[in-house]
Amino acid sequence: MSDVDPEVGEKRRKNHQSHGTKKRCQGKNSMNGEHKESILEKRKELPVYKARSEILFECRRHATLILVGETGSGKTTQVPQFLFDAGYAKHGMIAVTQPRRVAATSVARRVADEFGCRVGEEVGYTVRFEDSTSHSTKIKFMTDGMLLRELMLDGELRRYSTIVLDEAHERSLNTELLLALVKRLQKSRQESSFPLKVVIMSATLEAEAYSRFFLDCKIVKVPGRMYPVEVLYTPEPQPDFLDAAVVTCLQIHLEEPRGDVLCFLCGQDQIEDAAKVLQERSRALPPSCDKLMPCPLYAALPPSEQMHAFAPAPEGTRKIILATNIAESSITIDSIKYVVDNGLVKARIYDPKHDMESLHEELQNACIPISKAQAKQRAGRAGRVSSGKAYRLYTEAQFEELSAAAVPEIKRCRLSSMVLQLFVMGIDNLMEFEFMDTPPILLLTKALEQLFLLQALDKNKTLTDLGRKMAMLPLEPPYAKLLLSSSKFSCSEEILTIVAMLSVDSIFFNPAGKREEAARARHLISSADGDHMTYLKVYDGWLKSKKDREWCHQYFINSRNMKKVEDIRNQLQGYCKQGKIPLVSCEQELTAVARCLCTAFYSNTATIAPDGKSYRMEVTAQEVYLHPSSVLFGRRARSVVFDELVLTSKLYMRHCTVIDVGWLAELVPLLYKTAGKS
Numbered sequence: 001m002s003d004v005d006p007e008v009g010e011k012r013r014k015n016h017q018s019h020g021t022k023k024r025c026q027g028k029n030s031m032n033g034e035h036k037e038s039i040l041e042k043r044k045e046l047p048v049y050k051a052r053s054e055i056l057f058e059c060r061r062h063a064t065l066i067l068v069g070e071t072g073s074g075k076t077t078q079v080p081q082f083l084f085d086a087g088y089a090k091h092g093m094i095a096v097t098q099p100r101r102v103a104a105t106s107v108a109r110r111v112a113d114e115f116g117c118r119v120g121e122e123v124g125y126t127v128r129f130e131d132s133t134s135h136s137t138k139i140k141f142m143t144d145g146m147l148l149r150e151l152m153l154d155g156e157l158r159r160y161s162t163i164v165l166d167e168a169h170e171r172s173l174n175t176e177l178l179l180a181l182v183k184r185l186q187k188s189r190q191e192s193s194f195p196l197k198v199v200i201m202s203a204t205l206e207a208e209a210y211s212r213f214f215l216d217c218k219i220v221k222v223p224g225r226m227y228p229v230e231v232l233y234t235p236e237p238q239p240d241f242l243d244a245a246v247v248t249c250l251q252i253h254l255e256e257p258r259g260d261v262l263c264f265l266c267g268q269d270q271i272e273d274a275a276k277v278l279q280e281r282s283r284a285l286p287p288s289c290d291k292l293m294p295c296p297l298y299a300a301l302p303p304s305e306q307m308h309a310f311a312p313a314p315e316g317t318r319k320i321i322l323a324t325n326i327a328e329s330s331i332t333i334d335s336i337k338y339v340v341d342n343g344l345v346k347a348r349i350y351d352p353k354h355d356m357e358s359l360h361e362e363l364q365n366a367c368i369p370i371s372k373a374q375a376k377q378r379a380g381r382a383g384r385v386s387s388g389k390a391y392r393l394y395t396e397a398q399f400e401e402l403s404a405a406a407v408p409e410i411k412r413c414r415l416s417s418m419v420l421q422l423f424v425m426g427i428d429n430l431m432e433f434e435f436m437d438t439p440p441i442l443l444l445t446k447a448l449e450q451l452f453l454l455q456a457l458d459k460n461k462t463l464t465d466l467g468r469k470m471a472m473l474p475l476e477p478p479y480a481k482l483l484l485s486s487s488k489f490s491c492s493e494e495i496l497t498i499v500a501m502l503s504v505d506s507i508f509f510n511p512a513g514k515r516e517e518a519a520r521a522r523h524l525i526s527s528a529d530g531d532h533m534t535y536l537k538v539y540d541g542w543l544k545s546k547k548d549r550e551w552c553h554q555y556f557i558n559s560r561n562m563k564k565v566e567d568i569r570n571q572l573q574g575y576c577k578q579g580k581i582p583l584v585s586c587e588q589e590l591t592a593v594a595r596c597l598c599t600a601f602y603s604n605t606a607t608i609a610p611d612g613k614s615y616r617m618e619v620t621a622q623e624v625y626l627h628p629s630s631v632l633f634g635r636r637a638r639s640v641v642f643d644e645l646v647l648t649s650k651l652y653m654r655h656c657t658v659i660d661v662g663w664l665a666e667l668v669p670l671l672y673k674t675a676g677k678s
């Protein structure tokens with residue numbers, strides 16, 4: 001493979017295009033000469049473009065390359081095109097992984113535009129439930145979860161000549177697993193006639209640690225950034241981040257020159273609250289002032305609505321994008337000039353000892369401080385097409401106290417899903433498997449134990465048929481087991497609804513000032529059998545109302561989330577059909593649903609204590625409480641099964657359903673007989 005001169009690269013591309021489909025020249029995205037020239041001019045200004053020869057030179061010499069360059073310097077958009085121009089896509093595709101779907105889809109659009117094709121032609125993307133690639137695709141953006149899925153089906157990944165792991169500083173379980181598996185795959189392919197090229201990229205990565213893991217591979221550091229970003233801190237710590245964020249956005253709107261704002265908040269609830277407050281306060285703005293347009297951006301938002309954040313605002317309007325950390329890395333929204341950073345991120349931390357997720361602060365604001373690397377990434381969303389400002393809603397001293405990088409998920413999350421994926425790939429000796437950061441033994445043991453009790457592994461720690469099927473579903477193992485067992489209990493239609501309902505943030509509104517009214521309305525639609533059965537009633541009621549917004553309003557139900565539920569339900573139904581899981585309904589025989597829940601959430605069962613308030617878990621005798629949001633709260637149900645245990649001020653059971661403990665020995669003999677509870 002030879003390095004190519006940039007102009008030659010352009011020529012090669014032109015030639016390549018002339019062999020392509022006629023559609024490209026006729027399609028919407030075919031570029032006129034002026035647009036093409038201006039894009040090429042902009043590309044040439046990027047720091048990464050200037051380092052092109054060096055990058056390709058080192059790429060040729062080394063199997064693995066680590067590339068570090070400032071945010072916005074051009075890593076994501078340029079490097080895949082350099083590799084293409086240098087011929088790396090001749091014998092296989094170039095895969096570029098992204099931690100999130102919004103990044104994969106938006107970056108693919110930009111690169112397709114620069115490349116001069118339509119998305120899905122030479123440049124495409126694959127994210128969960130959406131594949132925009134074709135036979136002509138050479139550069140494929142994808143979430144790291146999708147590449148893992150492909151690895152499970154084809155362990156050699158022979159369709160790819162090159163894998164670019166972008167935003168590798170984000171140590172999610174998926175990135176972690178990919179780093180380890182790609183290293184392993186590279187070793188096995190090195191000996192074949194089809195070696196695998198690996199490029200690892202980020203603006204904020206501890207390059208030396210990654211280099212050590214990849215056998216002291218080459219690090220290329222690209223100097224320079226596009227435009228300066230001025231960082232401003234608050235003089236005092238902020239007691240209320242939501243209020244501080246709203247006030248800062250309004251201040252920017254009143255005092256700063258044109259340019260959109262990207263404001264980081266924790267989760268959908270905060271975003272919706274902030275959008276409402278901004279909407280209300282903007283009515284009091286002087287008529288001479290530009291209009292203000294709040295624009296939510298979070299993972300649960302349908303992709304078509306997420307795209308509003310990327311579209312230009314109407315003339316005379318300033319867009320305020322209210323986003324979770326899905327907008328933290330990789331994406332460019334070209335109009336962003338100001339970033340407001342609350343310094344927090346929603347995070348769950350798993351406690352293996354008690355087998356529960358602990359949430360920090362109160363449930364609604366389950367946030368932990370971000371790392372310095374994340375703060376840098378957030379600020380880096382400005383300064384990409386012009387200079388910008390980052391308003392940090394914390395003091396400089398608080399910034400200095402932040403850890404350099406986030407704790408990798410492999411050290412703090414439930415690992416059962418990851419372990420199951422490894423087993424499907426034939427990797428069952430976890431102690432010898434080379435992770436970049438070794439997971440704590442307790443987390444691994446808990447994962448193995450959970451998979452055994454879910455019958456995904458047998459007593460010899462061998463993957464079962466059920467385990468293999470579970471791994472193919474895009475769900476955490478207990479939910480996958482729930483769905484796979486449901487036809488045996490003749491309630492797959494009901495379980496599909498429940499799993500879809502549990503996949504969205506919350507379907508109930510609980511607005512401040514109207515809490516009692518909301519509770520009364522919820523009571524009218526609740527089921528005395530518990531939360532899961534209430535979800536069934538709500539979904540049924542919503543369908544019968546013909547998805548009426550007024551009906552949702554009456555019961556304080558989030559109609560947008562209900563649509564999301566329907567969407568997820570349809571997708572899961574598709575998986576059931578593929579996996580030949582019969583779709584059957586138990587009609588009104590809801591005991592079947594409760595029994596099915598026990599098989600998946602086998603250890604999450606509890607019985608009321610003599611005080612009539614607390615509960616004792618059946619297996620561990622741990623003291624737990626019904627969460628106040630449960631419809632069973634205050635109803636003194638005798639025994640319950642629940643799907644989540646969370647620690648706030650007490651240990652709370654969330655999503656609870658009434659059961660008969662007598663079922664357990666029959667349904668989960670592996671646990672209840674050995675625990676002497678039968």
Ligand SMILES: Nc1ncnc2c1ncn2[C@@H]1O[C@H](COP(=O)(O)OP(=O)(O)OP(=O)(O)O)[C@@H](O)[C@H]1O
Pocket residue numbers: 046069070071072073074075076077078110202203226329330331332333334380383384385
């Ligand atoms: N959609 C877009 N509209 C306008 N300009 C864009 C767009 N996408 C990218 N750019 C330009 O290309 C530059 C490089 O973006 P790119 O995503 O490749 O940078 P990066 O180095 O990967 O950044 P990060 O580390 O933040 O992911 C941006 O700074 C911007 O100038």
